[in-house]
Amino acid sequence: MRNWFKRKKKSTDKMDSIAKRWKLLSGKNNWEGLLDPLDHDLRRYIIHYGEMAQASYDNFNSDRASKNAGNFRYSKNHLFAKVGLEKGNLFKYRVTKYLYATSSIQVPEAFIVKSLSRESWSKESNWIGFIAVVTDEGKTILGRREILISWRGTVQTLDWVDDLDCFQVPAPKIFRGNTDPEVHRGWYSIYTSDDARSPLNKTSARDQVLEEVTRLVEEYKHEEISITITGHSMGAAVGTLNAIDIVANGFNKPRDKGMTSGCLVTAFLFASPRVGDSNFRNAFSKLENLRILRVSNAFDIIPNYPMVDYSEIGVELAIDTTKSNYLKVPGDVRSWHSLEAHMHGVAGFQGAKGGFKLEVQRDISLVNKHLDALKDEYCVPSSWWVEKNNGMVQQDDGSWNLMDHEDDDDSTYT
Amino acid sequence: MRNWFKRKKKSTDKMDSIAKRWKLLSGKNNWEGLLDPLDHDLRRYIIHYGEMAQASYDNFNSDRASKNAGNFRYSKNHLFAKVGLEKGNLFKYRVTKYLYATSSIQVPEAFIVKSLSRESWSKESNWIGFIAVVTDEGKTILGRREILISWRGTVQTLDWVDDLDCFQVPAPKIFRGNTDPEVHRGWYSIYTSDDARSPLNKTSARDQVLEEVTRLVEEYKHEEISITITGHSMGAAVGTLNAIDIVANGFNKPRDKGMTSGCLVTAFLFASPRVGDSNFRNAFSKLENLRILRVSNAFDIIPNYPMVDYSEIGVELAIDTTKSNYLKVPGDVRSWHSLEAHMHGVAGFQGAKGGFKLEVQRDISLVNKHLDALKDEYCVPSSWWVEKNNGMVQQDDGSWNLMDHEDDDDSTYT
Numbered sequence: 001m002r003n004w005f006k007r008k009k010k011s012t013d014k015m016d017s018i019a020k021r022w023k024l025l026s027g028k029n030n031w032e033g034l035l036d037p038l039d040h041d042l043r044r045y046i047i048h049y050g051e052m053a054q055a056s057y058d059n060f061n062s063d064r065a066s067k068n069a070g071n072f073r074y075s076k077n078h079l080f081a082k083v084g085l086e087k088g089n090l091f092k093y094r095v096t097k098y099l100y101a102t103s104s105i106q107v108p109e110a111f112i113v114k115s116l117s118r119e120s121w122s123k124e125s126n127w128i129g130f131i132a133v134v135t136d137e138g139k140t141i142l143g144r145r146e147i148l149i150s151w152r153g154t155v156q157t158l159d160w161v162d163d164l165d166c167f168q169v170p171a172p173k174i175f176r177g178n179t180d181p182e183v184h185r186g187w188y189s190i191y192t193s194d195d196a197r198s199p200l201n202k203t204s205a206r207d208q209v210l211e212e213v214t215r216l217v218e219e220y221k222h223e224e225i226s227i228t229i230t231g232h233s234m235g236a237a238v239g240t241l242n243a244i245d246i247v248a249n250g251f252n253k254p255r256d257k258g259m260t261s262g263c264l265v266t267a268f269l270f271a272s273p274r275v276g277d278s279n280f281r282n283a284f285s286k287l288e289n290l291r292i293l294r295v296s297n298a299f300d301i302i303p304n305y306p307m308v309d310y311s312e313i314g315v316e317l318a319i320d321t322t323k324s325n326y327l328k329v330p331g332d333v334r335s336w337h338s339l340e341a342h343m344h345g346v347a348g349f350q351g352a353k354g355g356f357k358l359e360v361q362r363d364i365s366l367v368n369k370h371l372d373a374l375k376d377e378y379c380v381p382s383s384w385w386v387e388k389n390n391g392m393v394q395q396d397d398g399s400w401n402l403m404d405h406e407d408d409d410d411s412t413y414t
Numbered sequence: 415m416r417n418w419f420k421r422k423k424k425s426t427d428k429m430d431s432i433a434k435r436w437k438l439l440s441g442k443n444n445w446e447g448l449l450d451p452l453d454h455d456l457r458r459y460i461i462h463y464g465e466m467a468q469a470s471y472d473n474f475n476s477d478r479a480s481k482n483a484g485n486f487r488y489s490k491n492h493l494f495a496k497v498g499l500e501k502g503n504l505f506k507y508r509v510t511k512y513l514y515a516t517s518s519i520q521v522p523e524a525f526i527v528k529s530l531s532r533e534s535w536s537k538e539s540n541w542i543g544f545i546a547v548v549t550d551e552g553k554t555i556l557g558r559r560e561i562l563i564s565w566r567g568t569v570q571t572l573d574w575v576d577d578l579d580c581f582q583v584p585a586p587k588i589f590r591g592n593t594d595p596e597v598h599r600g601w602y603s604i605y606t607s608d609d610a611r612s613p614l615n616k617t618s619a620r621d622q623v624l625e626e627v628t629r630l631v632e633e634y635k636h637e638e639i640s641i642t643i644t645g646h647s648m649g650a651a652v653g654t655l656n657a658i659d660i661v662a663n664g665f666n667k668p669r670d671k672g673m674t675s676g677c678l679v680t681a682f683l684f685a686s687p688r689v690g691d692s693n694f695r696n697a698f699s700k701l702e703n704l705r706i707l708r709v710s711n712a713f714d715i716i717p718n719y720p721m722v723d724y725s726e727i728g729v730e731l732a733i734d735t736t737k738s739n740y741l742k743v744p745g746d747v748r749s750w751h752s753l754e755a756h757m758h759g760v761a762g763f764q765g766a767k768g769g770f771k772l773e774v775q776r777d778i779s780l781v782n783k784h785l786d787a788l789k790d791e792y793c794v795p796s797s798w799w800v801e802k803n804n805g806m807v808q809q810d811d812g813s814w815n816l817m818d819h820e821d822d823d824d825s826t827y828t
Contacts, residue, residue: 065793088812117793363813365806379479379531380816381804388802390795392779398502399777402794 017041019143026226026266027291031315036351038317043346043360046295046317048091049148049230049268050343056129056152056235057339057370058083058385061404062113066391068405069115070126072098073387075408079130092138093148097212098408101128101205101238104193107186108160111234121405125200128152128190129235131212133220144224147216149209149242153233158302158333166306168277173206174245181283183276184306187237191245209242213251217263221254229267232339233302236272240292240313243267244283247290266291267314270342273302274310281311297321297345300336319345323356326364327373335373340366431455433557440640440680441705445729450765452731457760457774460709460731462505463562463644463682464757470543470566470649471753471784472497472799475818476527480805482819483529484540486512487801489822493544506552507562511626512822515542515619515652518607521600522574525648535819539614542566542604543649545626547634558638561630563623563656567647572716572747580720582691587620588659595697597690598720601651605659623656627665631677635668643681646753647716650686654706654727657681658697661704680705681728684756687716688724695725711735711759714750733759737770740778741787749787754780 018025018041024034025045034042059079061068074082076095081087102124103112112126129151134142154160168182173192175181194204203211217225227246231239243265246252252262272294284290292314296303299322303312321341322330335341344367348356358364365380367373372382391404432439432455438448439459448456473486473493488496490509495501516538517526526540543565548556568574582596587606589595608618617625631639641660645653657679660666666676686708698704706728710717713736717726735755736744749755758781762770772778779794781787786796805818 063795065790065795067793084808084812084814087808087810115793116790365814365816376479376530379481379529381477381479381806384804384806386800386803389800390798392795392798394498394501396501398498400498400779402779 018045019141022143022226023264026228026264027293027315028264030291031293035315035317037353038346038349038351038359040359043349046268046293046346047343047360047362049228050232050270050295050339050346051085052132052148052150053153053230053232053235053270054339054343055079055083055085056150057155057232060127060152060155062155063390063404064113064116066402066404067115067117067119068121069117070113071121071405072127072408073404073406075406076130078406090138090141092135092141093132094135095130095132096216097131097208098127099129099131099205099208100125100200101190102126102193102195102198102201103186103189104195105185105189107189108163110154110157110160111186111190113155122198122200124195124198128205128238129231131209131216133216144226145220147213147225147227149213149227149229149239151229151231151235151239151242153231153235153339158337161302161305164305166308166310168309171241171276174241174248175283176249178283181276181280183241183280184237184274184310187234187241187275190234191238191241205238206242206245210245210251213246214255217252217254221257225263227252227263227265229265230269231267231272232270232342233273233337236269236294237275239267239269240272240275243290243292244287247287248283252289262289264289264291267293269294269314270339271296271300271302271337273305274312276311276313277309278311281313284313291315293317295319295342295346297336297342299331301333302337317346317349319349321345323350323354324348325356326375326378327367328375331373335371338367338371338373340369340371341373432459433555436557436640437678440642440678441707441729442678444705445707449729449731451767452760452763452765452773454773457763460682460707460760461757461774461776463642464646464684464709464753464760465499466546466562466564467567467644467646467649467684468753468757469493469497469499470564471569471646474541474566474569476569477804477818478527478530480816480818481529481531481533482535483531484527485535485819486541486822487818487820489820490544492820504552504555506549506555507546508549509544509546510630511545511622512541513543513545513619513622514539514614515604516540516607516609516612516615517600517603518609519599519603521603522577524568524571524574525600525604527569536612536614538609538612542619542652543645545623545630547630558640559634561627561639561641563627563641563643563653565643565645565649565653565656567645567649567753572751575716575719578719580722580724582723585655585690588655588662589697590663592697595690595694597655597694598651598688598724601648601655601689604648605652605655619652620656620659624659624665627660628669631666631668635671639677641666641677641679643679644683645681645686646684646756647687647751650683650708651689653681653683654686654689657704657706658701661701662697666703676703678703678705681707683708683728684753685710685714685716685751687719688726690725690727691723692725695727698727705729707731709733709756709760711750711756713745715747716751731760731763733763735759737764737768738762739770740789740792741781742789745787749785752781752785752787754783754785755787
């Protein structure tokens with residue numbers, strides 16, 4: 001099926017336009033005048049970050065029968081090729097760091113996936129995302145040296161909503177002793193918990209990401225840089241905390257430039273649940289060089305959770321995938337929440353004009369990667385994203401072994 | 415996981431024993447004294463033919479979203495490698511012919527799988543099995559030049575049982591004008607129907623298989639040969655008709671040897687429904703050099719279908735997979751009927767002695783290829799047999815196409 005990346009190759013000026021306009025596209029003016037009608041470059045830009053969030057799902061092993069349940073599948077060097085983001089993709093990045101999270105409080109089972117195997121790779125940690133940096137080649141398209149952080153969400157079920165409480169806690173690690181802003185204790189726990197016994201979470205996801213951001217900001221301090229955060233669902237919530245943390249604590253500038261303002265930090269969040277209270281929103285609004293765009297889908301319930309005492313932050317792009325003539329109507333709670341469906345929605349969103357028309361030729365078959373959402377007439381298999389034989393690999397003697405994890409050089413990985 | 419083929423390599427004498435004993439193992443003496451306790455060579459022999467029947471399933475495309483629904487997936491040259499029967503397998507064959515069937519009467523939907531696509535490869539035909547011949551290398555293990563016919567069954571659901579009627583019809587093509595023996599009209603229709611409009615069924619499955627058997631018997635008429643038929647479920651029923659047809663009509667001997675007796679023809683049938691009436695059984699019992707071994711599983715309902723006015727033929731090997739300590743108890747209608755479960759049952763069958771013990775080290779993970787039947791403690795994914803991304807393949811421009819069919823050189827294939 002057709003792919004919109006093809007069009008880009010034919011219109012180099014269009015690619016230039018992202019490099020030239022990147023600050024606008026990253027929300028320097030809070031996306032004023034770009035959302036309705038939705039700017040063509042911005043469609044492609046949002047979809048690109050959606051794909052980087054999707055990469056975290058597609059790299060995640062959620063099969064509890066595997067001893068690698070909760071871990072990544074592909075090594076850092078292979079990630080983009082394996083999740084289908086190399087061929088025909090002009091946005092070029094290098095993965096520099098994998099991130100792991102644990103939780104010190106009880107959270108819904110979907111947040112931390114645990115293996116059934118007694119030989120489980122980890123009893124308490126999950127792979128939770130990655131950090132990548134734009135290559136020299138990618139910089140010509142994106143216009144700056146971007147540091148990208150992708151936070152994985154929960155697997156595609158929504159059962160966890162029933163288990164989600166609405167308890168709020170202060171966030172002293174983010175707000176340095178200011179205990180007024182309160183945030184959801186689940187998101188905060190995932191972001192900040194460490195576990196002294198854990199090989200991969202001796203430090204928290206927060207400490208891991210901040211250490212790597214510090215290193216990269218230092219490494220590229222003589223270039224124009226930006227930091228972009230992306231995530232879907234739980235990944236959007238954790239990404240919100242991460243974005244605010246980076247700006248509130250000055251991790252968006254080199255160590256020796258304490259008084260200058262930091263680089264632009266932008267979070268592209270998809271289907272984000274609510275994260276904090278009104279004090280949290282106030283604290284957010286005082287931060288400089290921080291922008292948040294939330295893409296929400298009309299019938300998705302998650303952006304309304306938790307329902308009481310929470311405030312939304314940033315700018316909302318409200319799409320409606322039920323208007324798509326490619327999808328089964330009306331869809332269901334899974335398809336409304338799905339990240340791939342959100343990207344399809346961004347590609348065809350028509351705003352106040354109404355209706356639906358694919359403005360970027362993103363392959364529609366991607367919607368069915370984890371869903372049965374495309375109309376049958378397109379003859380695309382449902383939930384087609386799967387390893388060959390679910391990771392069972394035949395050995396030379398004819399027997400079969402589950403081989404669903406590539407080793408990587410993480411020094412912390414045992 | 416361990417594989418019993420490994421053991422074979424270490425004990426060449428054991429492999430010799432199949433070559434030396436093949437007539438006994440193929441039922442020359444109607445398997446007298448070999449079934450309880452179950453002869454070790456015979457276990458491996460039955461499992462081998464089960465795997466050849468399983469190859470027909472694993473090569474079949476049953477995804478109705480595909481325009482190739484109802485067709486094979488892999489070309490003849492790649493078949494055994496693609497279905498996992500090349501590595502570590504000493505039984506070497508060359509596929510010489512693919513078979514196609516249609517039905518001139520209404521049969522349950524599962525018998526003829528139809529694509530939802532308007533660009534369907536065929537409106538009326540299904541790929542129904544293959545013919546293979548033992549290579550020179552394989553002949554040293556199997557003791558003769560064997561012609562093997564594998565008939566595919568229905569896909570693994572059992573919904574079709576509810577749609578199965580019990581109407582019997584004479585079988586004039588098999589019994590040459592003798593209209594006393596009657597057989598199930600569904601099996602007979604699949605075996606004998608042609609369709610002048612159909613590129614692949616201008617001739618019936620029967621005509622296709624008999625033409626190829628004739629060719630191969632002629633080609634190898636100076637060697638010792640045998641013909642073996644294998645099939646599971648519907649494939650066992652059609653295989654029964656085919657075995658009887660071959661012997662009743664003398665296709666088991668070269669054309670110029672009209673008066674000599676033909677070669678031994680043996681059918682290894684798994685989970686076979688009933689095929690014909692008592693006259694059919696009588697006709698079968700008069701045929702020379704024809705042997706049938708039916709493997710049936712204690713709680714499987716299919717061997718009792720159709721329930722009235724039908725007779726069973728051949729020798730029964732009655733296993734009971736609920737005795738296996740590897741499988742979830744008690745199982746369900748799908749696991750009791752499954753061909754992979756039957757092979758597991760044959761590997762561990764203990765007969766009158768009772769209990770269950772794996773006598774051949776066939777990889778237990780194979781049971782879960784199309785089932786969730788192994789106990790969770792083995793940490794084998796359920797229903798793990800699947801193409802990478804269900805056949806969706808990324809193109810150079812980044813888009814995705816469904817590529818789930820290898821072209822072959824069948825002159826009849828359009």
